[in-house]
Amino acid sequence: xxxxxxxxxxxxxxxxxxxxxxxxxxxxxxxxxxxxxxxxxxxxxxxxxxxxxxxxxxxxxxxxxxxxxxxxxxxxxxxxxxxxxxxxxxxxxxxxxxxxxxxxxxxxxxxxxxxxxxxxxxxxxxxxxxxxxxxxxxxxxxxxxxxxxxxxxxxxxxxxxxxxxxxxxxxxxxxxxxxxxxxxxxxxxxxxxxxxxxxxxxxxxxxxxxxxxxxxxxxxxxxxxxxxxxxxxxxxxxxxxxxxxxxxxxxxxxxxxxxxxxxxxxxxxxxxxxxxxxxxxxxxxxxxxxxxxxxxxxxxxxxxxxxxxxxxxxxxxxxxxxxxxxxxxxx
Amino acid sequence: xxxxxxxxxxxxxxxxxxxxxxxxxxxxxxxxxxxxxxxxxxxxxxxxxxxxxxxxxxxxxxxxxxxxxxxxxxxxxxxxxxxxxxxxxxxxxxxxxxxxxxxxxxxxxxxxxxxxxxxxxxxxxxxxxxxxxxxxxxxxxxxxxxxxxxxxxxxxxxxxxxxxxxxxxxxxxxxxxxxxxxxxxxxxxxxxxxxxxxxxxxxxxxxxxxxxxxxxxxxxxxxxxxxxxxxxxxxxxxxxxxxxxxxxxxxxxxxxxxxxxxxxxxxxxxxxxxxxxxxxxxxxxxxxxxxxxxxxxxxxxxxx
Numbered sequence: 326x327x328x329x330x331x332x333x334x335x336x337x338x339x340x341x342x343x344x345x346x347x348x349x350x351x352x353x354x355x356x357x358x359x360x361x362x363x364x365x366x367x368x369x370x371x372x373x374x375x376x377x378x379x380x381x382x383x384x385x386x387x388x389x390x391x392x393x394x395x396x397x398x399x400x401x402x403x404x405x406x407x408x409x410x411x412x413x414x415x416x417x418x419x420x421x422x423x424x425x426x427x428x429x430x431x432x433x434x435x436x437x438x439x440x441x442x443x444x445x446x447x448x449x450x451x452x453x454x455x456x457x458x459x460x461x462x463x464x465x466x467x468x469x470x471x472x473x474x475x476x477x478x479x480x481x482x483x484x485x486x487x488x489x490x491x492x493x494x495x496x497x498x499x500x501x502x503x504x505x506x507x508x509x510x511x512x513x514x515x516x517x518x519x520x521x522x523x524x525x526x527x528x529x530x531x532x533x534x535x536x537x538x539x540x541x542x543x544x545x546x547x548x549x550x551x552x553x554x555x556x557x558x559x560x561x562x563x564x565x566x567x568x569x570x571x572x573x574x575x576x577x578x579x580x581x582x583x584x585x586x587x588x589x590x591x592x593x594x595x596x597x598x599x600x601x602x603x604x605x606x607x608x609x610x611x612x613x614x615x616x617x618x619x620x621x622x623x624x625x626x627x628x629x630x631x632x633x634x635x636x637x638x639x640x641x642x643x644x645x646x647x648x649x650x651x652x653x654x655x656x
Numbered sequence: 657x658x659x660x661x662x663x664x665x666x667x668x669x670x671x672x673x674x675x676x677x678x679x680x681x682x683x684x685x686x687x688x689x690x691x692x693x694x695x696x697x698x699x700x701x702x703x704x705x706x707x708x709x710x711x712x713x714x715x716x717x718x719x720x721x722x723x724x725x726x727x728x729x730x731x732x733x734x735x736x737x738x739x740x741x742x743x744x745x746x747x748x749x750x751x752x753x754x755x756x757x758x759x760x761x762x763x764x765x766x767x768x769x770x771x772x773x774x775x776x777x778x779x780x781x782x783x784x785x786x787x788x789x790x791x792x793x794x795x796x797x798x799x800x801x802x803x804x805x806x807x808x809x810x811x812x813x814x815x816x817x818x819x820x821x822x823x824x825x826x827x828x829x830x831x832x833x834x835x836x837x838x839x840x841x842x843x844x845x846x847x848x849x850x851x852x853x854x855x856x857x858x859x860x861x862x863x864x865x866x867x868x869x870x871x872x873x874x875x876x877x878x879x880x881x882x883x884x885x886x887x888x889x890x891x892x893x894x895x896x897x898x899x900x901x902x903x904x905x906x907x908x909x910x911x912x913x914x915x916x917x918x919x920x921x922x923x924x925x926x927x928x929x930x931x932x933x934x935x936x937x938x939x940x941x942x943x944x945x946x947x948x949x950x951x952x953x954x955x956x957x958x959x960x
Binding site: 399400401402403404405426427428429430432433450451452453454455456458459460474475479482501502503505506507508509511512513514515517519520540544545546547548549550563565566567568569570572573576577578650653654656 | 731732733734735736738739742757758759761762763775777779780781782783784785786787798799800801804805808809812828830831832833834835836837839840841842845846847860861862863864865866868870871873878880946947950951952953954
């Protein structure tokens with residue numbers, strides 16, 4: 326049997342039920358957040374109370390899985406206590422790591438909880454070996470979640486130069502901008518990932534019918550118009566349809582989502598330690614299906630078997646997937 | 657009494673022909689009432705070779721005019737040559753560097769003074785204190801911040817010996833990507849972009865399908881369609897402790913814009929009146945100050 330290196334499969338959970346489903350489906354690690362603005366998926370009805378997190382950590386640890394707590398927004402001036410408290414709680418409950426983006430919070434965690442493992446969130450947008458070295462030297466970061474703007478060969482070059490681990494997204498929603506450095510959402514709605522943990526929030530989405538078309542709006546701006554009986558994609562700002570000069574269409578990105586399952590061998594060869602699945606806002610059954618599929622793919626590769634392709638397409642938004650920036654032609 | 661707040665001309669974000677670039681900075685040196693000028697390529701490393709040989713003359717002329725020159729670093733650093741660009745900036749020990757990505761910190765020895773640009777995420781006192789201890793002397797706070805945060809951070813900055821700066825004029829940088837949107841909308845690949853971004857001296861406007869003016873693309877960068885205009889809010893910002901104001905270069909008359917900001921900062925002109933005059937200077941521009949008011953960034957309300 327080939328004995329290839331097996332990566333860590335890092336899976337999302339927005340609810341205790343999703344956490345259990347992910348553990349049962351073979352996740353090595355689960356990432357989740359608290360029910361407030363400290364995490365970048367601050368959606369109504371989502372995320373964990375400290376009691377739920379404690380139970381989730383217990384469930385995962387009993388089955389050999391780890392729990393990583395995302396505290397990855399940028400704390401508001403004058404309100405650091407909320408973010409500090411989230412780190413303190415994660416540490417007290419025995420979380421296996423915290424996923425942080427804010428320098429002030431990294432500094433706090435490194436000083437107050439040196440024994441608590443620190444991962445650098447994708448929201449920190451550390452996109453090269455020098456930046457990664459800065460974070461690992463200054464704050465003892467052990468793993469960096471790489472921004473979704475890099476090609477596979479750039480990821481390989483980074484891994485040759487750094488000593489900490491890297492984690493990359495392999496499935497789910499796809500940001501086309503360097504994450505943590507995008508305020509498009511707040512420009513249209515006043516709410517942003519960095520400050521509020523939300524992007525293109527549903528509270529600011531409106532639909533209206535007009536002359537046989539369905540118009541989707543975000544704040545005061547039209548994101549798309551589709552014929553009435555066509556499926557209307559959710560009006561995420563960077564997937565909207567706009568005009569720019571003579572161009573009319575998806576200026577930033579088509580309504581596609583990421584599926585890098587077929588790139589698992591290349592990403593492993595590039596030195597990646599962990600694969601991340603996006604989607605803490607997703608349902609328990611979605612999580613179960615995606616985690617099961619990636620568990621199979623990773624195990625198949627480890628056993629020297631080919632990776633089954635395309636099985637997840639029905640789960641992808643817009644039914645169309647891309648390997649995103651991992652292939653250079655995307656740019 | 658402390659001295660009057662300073663004015664910074666931020667780095668030119670757009671791709672202008674080298675001659676226009678030189679002419680612009682010559683006029684800024686000779687005529688603009690600004691204290692500091694940031695020079696260098698922030699958006700796309702492919703552009704730098706187009707005008708790099710013009711930079712030394714511009715520095716010299718700005719220095720002769722008594723202006724401080726700050727070298728701006730690239731906002732998104734992924735390639736080897738981009739990392740080398742950061743190293744080159746630091747190698748020039750005489751000039752202060754504006755850090756637009758933390759990659760730059762790995763090239764600056766601890767204690768060396770630097771400026772932090774508006775694209776670095778300084779949202780809270782902890783981050784500000786860390787950067788101050790690392791050598792930050794001036795921090796341009798993110799344009800996304802509401803007034804209450806600018807006020808809190810300005811107080812924290814004063815305690816840390818850091819000069820807090822606010823973005824008060826120009827299209828707001830909203831996002832940066834690995835993908836070039838100028839190339840994409842022209843049907844080109846990034847590696848063979850033909851520098852189509854050079855056609856749009858203030859960026860290429862992006863409108864919604866209902867004709868609403870929305871954004872502007874500038875290569876890998878996305879900006880607001882509106883020009884941020886906090887000139888009507890300058891007095892409130894000064895009272896909150898902001899000590900420096902940043903204007904971002906556009907194709908309009910920046911010398912005249914700088915004069916308005918200077919007059920408003922010095923109290924020679926009422927802020928509201930200065931804001932009205934700015935509208936006269938730039939009849940095509942729509943303004944915004946929604947971020948300051950904590951509403952959507954695109955909104956504009958005249959200062960009360």
